[in-house]
Amino acid sequence: MRTGGGGLREQHKAQRRERILDATRDLLRDGSESAISTERIAERAGVSPATVYNLIGPREKVWEALAGGFVDRLEAQLAVLDTGDPREVVRATVRLFTGDPVVSRRMVRGWEESGLVFDRSPLGQLRRAMADVRARGVLRADVDADALAFAVATSCVGALHQWVAGLIDDERFLERALFGLDVVLAAAAADAHRERLLEPLRTRGTA
Secondary structure, eight states: OHHHHHHHHHHHHHHHHHHHHHHHHHHHHHSOGGGOOHHHHHHHHTSOHHHHHHHTOSHHHHHHHHHHHHHHHHHHHHHHHTOOOHHHHHHHHHHHHHHSHHHHHHHHHHOTTGGGHHHHTTHHHHHHHHHHHHHTTSBOTTSOHHHHHHHHHHHHHHHHHHHHTTSSOHHHHHHHHHHHHHHHHHHTBOGGGHHHHHHHHHHHTTO
């Protein structure tokens, strides 16, 4: 009985926590970043300010929790894709950001460690995808798949911050993220695949 009661309590806590995050997303879509206060979130979520603080934490933890939910959704999408294609990993990542642009932009602006959103995902998926491409002989056997994945993720972070700043639109965000990937693939290409992997760079130019 104790275990069941504890499990139910944890379930209720998780539900309240998700309600708080949903309320935060709604506030971000409705108004300015100044709307993100414990009191405003609590009012929108229908809980007490103490509940917001206890289940999420202060403002910085709110951004962190939003980023965690973002990464959870990304991992779920990539799991459904179950792809070894690094291009699909990059596309899914960019589309998740651009699918909810107001929340995505404000999350990145508000969270000082926003670049870390790429550390858990899609970096892990990129590592696996790069290793798979190397195993299929598309990349040279001597290249470090983890290093390639890190280079792609770094390029994506740069494109993300340009998009957040409004310097590029959704389409250009995707183009630049894929351009960074194509540069890495072409640089590490096995001889038999080099011309094919260079082709996107020749046709697209410098994005």
